[in-house]
Amino acid sequence: MRNQVVSPEEWLEARLELLAAEKEFTRQRDALTRRRMAMPWERVEKSYRFEGPDGALSLADLFDGRSQLIVYHFMFGPDWEEACKSCSFWADNFNGIPIHLNHRDVTFVAISRAPLASIEAYKKRMGWSFPWFSSNGSDFNFDYQVSVKPEDLATGQAYYNYKVQPSNASEEVGISVFSRNEGGEVFHTYSCYSRGVDMLNGAYHFLDLVPKGRDEDDLRFPMAWLRRHDQY
Numbered sequence: 001m002r003n004q005v006v007s008p009e010e011w012l013e014a015r016l017e018l019l020a021a022e023k024e025f026t027r028q029r030d031a032l033t034r035r036r037m038a039m040p041w042e043r044v045e046k047s048y049r050f051e052g053p054d055g056a057l058s059l060a061d062l063f064d065g066r067s068q069l070i071v072y073h074f075m076f077g078p079d080w081e082e083a084c085k086s087c088s089f090w091a092d093n094f095n096g097i098p099i100h101l102n103h104r105d106v107t108f109v110a111i112s113r114a115p116l117a118s119i120e121a122y123k124k125r126m127g128w129s130f131p132w133f134s135s136n137g138s139d140f141n142f143d144y145q146v147s148v149k150p151e152d153l154a155t156g157q158a159y160y161n162y163k164v165q166p167s168n169a170s171e172e173v174g175i176s177v178f179s180r181n182e183g184g185e186v187f188h189t190y191s192c193y194s195r196g197v198d199m200l201n202g203a204y205h206f207l208d209l210v211p212k213g214r215d216e217d218d219l220r221f222p223m224a225w226l227r228r229h230d231q232y
């Protein structure tokens with residue numbers, strides 16, 4: 001359906017009305033950010049082990065000397081041949097940001113249950129440079145609600161995005177944030193899932209600016225159009 005075509009004066013009037021709504025949304029988003037920053041923390045009591053190119057690391061090691069850590073839970077199961085194409089879409093936004101985050105006392109990493117060899121091969125194929133570690137053999141993914149145990153998967157129900165809901169997926173997407181104090185204690189400060197990860201996808205934000213938007217309403221499911229960047 002074609003949008004209405006109007007005079008420059010009418011267009012400006014409509015744009016100013018939208019601008020007022022956009023400014024209000026920005027204020028609401030800023031207020032929500034302040035609430036997120038003020039969230040209480042929970043101490044991470046369990047020891048987790050991860051594998052990276054330089055060997056085994058603890059969760060505290062992943063901070064790489066900084067006090068804040070962002071983990072992107074990348075959907076890549078232990079027996080998968082390829083990582084999730086949707087997560088790959090998100091990851092195409094990641095390469096250039098870690099150095100900037102580092103200078104704000106933040107370390108960014110991706111974590112998956114796939115073996116490190118599979119991660120490294122896929123990372124090379126995609127041309128990515130961001131840090132990506134394997135949690136294979138650890139409870140980390142299960143504890144942070146992004147992997148489903150086989151016995152739970154068999155029931156068709158899983159706890160995800162803070163509620164039990166129908167599920168047939170062994171891996172889910174999410175973001176978790178941690179803080180580390182001078183004494184080396186690690187705290188979980190925030191996690192979000194599902195549409196909560198939209199904030200990390202710059203391509204979707206660009207699409208939200210154009211007349212057709214994401215143009216996914218008539219598809220079988222959102223992102224049915226999507227391919228890995230080497231498969232278009």
